Amino acid sequence: xxxxxxxxxxxxxxxxxxxxxxxxxxxxxxxxxxxxxxxxxxxxxxxxxxxxxxxxxxxxxxxxxxxxxxxxxxxxxxxxxxxxxxxxxxxxxxxxxxxxxxxxxxxxxxxxxxxxxxxxxxxxxxxxxxxxxxxxxxxxxxxxxxxxxxxxxxxxxxxxxxxxxx
Amino acid sequence: xxxxxxxxxxxxxxxxxxxxxxxxxxxxxxxxxxxxxxxxxxxxxxxxxxxxxxxxxxxxxxxxxxxxxxxxxxxxxxxxxxxxxxxxxxxxxxxxxxxxxxxxxxxxxxxxxxxxxxxxxxxxxxxxxxxxxxxxxxxxxxxxxxxxxxxxxxxxxxxxxxxxxx
Numbered sequence: 362x363x364x365x366x367x368x369x370x371x372x373x374x375x376x377x378x379x380x381x382x383x384x385x386x387x388x389x390x391x392x393x394x395x396x397x398x399x400x401x402x403x404x405x406x407x408x409x410x411x412x413x414x415x416x417x418x419x420x421x422x423x424x425x426x427x428x429x430x431x432x433x434x435x436x437x438x439x440x441x442x443x444x445x446x447x448x449x450x451x452x453x454x455x456x457x458x459x460x461x462x463x464x465x466x467x468x469x470x471x472x473x474x475x476x477x478x479x480x481x482x483x484x485x486x487x488x489x490x491x492x493x494x495x496x497x498x499x500x501x502x503x504x505x506x507x508x509x510x511x512x513x514x515x516x517x518x519x520x521x522x523x524x525x526x527x
Numbered sequence: 528x529x530x531x532x533x534x535x536x537x538x539x540x541x542x543x544x545x546x547x548x549x550x551x552x553x554x555x556x557x558x559x560x561x562x563x564x565x566x567x568x569x570x571x572x573x574x575x576x577x578x579x580x581x582x583x584x585x586x587x588x589x590x591x592x593x594x595x596x597x598x599x600x601x602x603x604x605x606x607x608x609x610x611x612x613x614x615x616x617x618x619x620x621x622x623x624x625x626x627x628x629x630x631x632x633x634x635x636x637x638x639x640x641x642x643x644x645x646x647x648x649x650x651x652x653x654x655x656x657x658x659x660x661x662x663x664x665x666x667x668x669x670x671x672x673x674x675x676x677x678x679x680x681x682x683x684x685x686x687x688x689x690x691x692x693x
Contacts, residue, residue: 394562396560401560401562401565414567414606439592439594440580443580
């Protein structure tokens with residue numbers, strides 16, 4: 362996962378069928394150490410933990426450098442104490458579509474009801490097959506960054522999202 | 528190096544003899560990703576690189592949680608781009624004293640002339656033998672934090688330090 366990362370992010374249609382076709386489901390808890398010009402994320406995914414550092418987005422949020430290392434659960438527990446604004450809690454489903462994998466995140470807590478999908482591409486122009494559940498593209502929309510969802514949770518602004526996604 | 532860290536820091540007397548008795552000498556370049564409530568450091572030490580995250584100091588700067596992982600030189604090169612205010616450049620000498628190791632740092636660039644020594648202890652009350660070159664204790668004095676030396680280099684305020692250390 363280290364390297365230059367190109368991601369496109371979408372809202373998932375209400376009632377979209379991704380759970381039944383997912384080949385993986387996991388629970389994710391993650392927090393952020395507040396940083397300038399970078400995102401420093403501590404994530405526990407089921408029984409594994411990771412530290413990730415991403416640079417500031419270029420190309421309107423599509424591509425940025427990503428560093429990731431596995432860490433111990435104990436290290437994650439300590440580093441989570443340095444995270445501010447609490448943690449994001451979500452379930453992630455992985456769905457195959459053509460040659461790509463879509464990550465579908467169901468958020469909980471103050472972001473309950475939000476379902477986002479992401480696909481990682483090897484270059485900005487790369488084509489991909491869109492599953493039916495994929496809706497409006499929100500790549501680069503800061504409201505949907507996980508770090509922003511901590512400080513400005515979905516519950517406060519869900520009414521601004523088209524009804525078909527709520 | 529992961530765990531709770533207790534460090535005491537000192538100015539080194541001008542002309543102090545640490546180079547001849549050092550059992551190790553290395554070159555260090557390091558930068559910081561600006562963060563709140565934590566220090567995120569990227570360090571290249573000779574031909575090895577490390578990512579270190581330290582929590583905010585407690586006990587007046589004596590003890591804090593420290594996370595450290597070795598990373599590749601290529602990862603360090605990328606992460607250094609996320610560091611702000613440039614990098615610290617120094618040589619580090621390791622000197623045995625009783626059961627302890629003193630780290631002596633000779634700074635370069637805008638911090639040329641500054642020489643600091645640190646010793647790591649296993650608890651706040653632990654006793655240690657002070658080598659002759661050890662002078663005024665500056666533990667917890669923010670001016671001597673490496674991260675502060677980047678934004679407020681020694682050249683600008685060296686006259687405030689007693690002459691025997693300049």
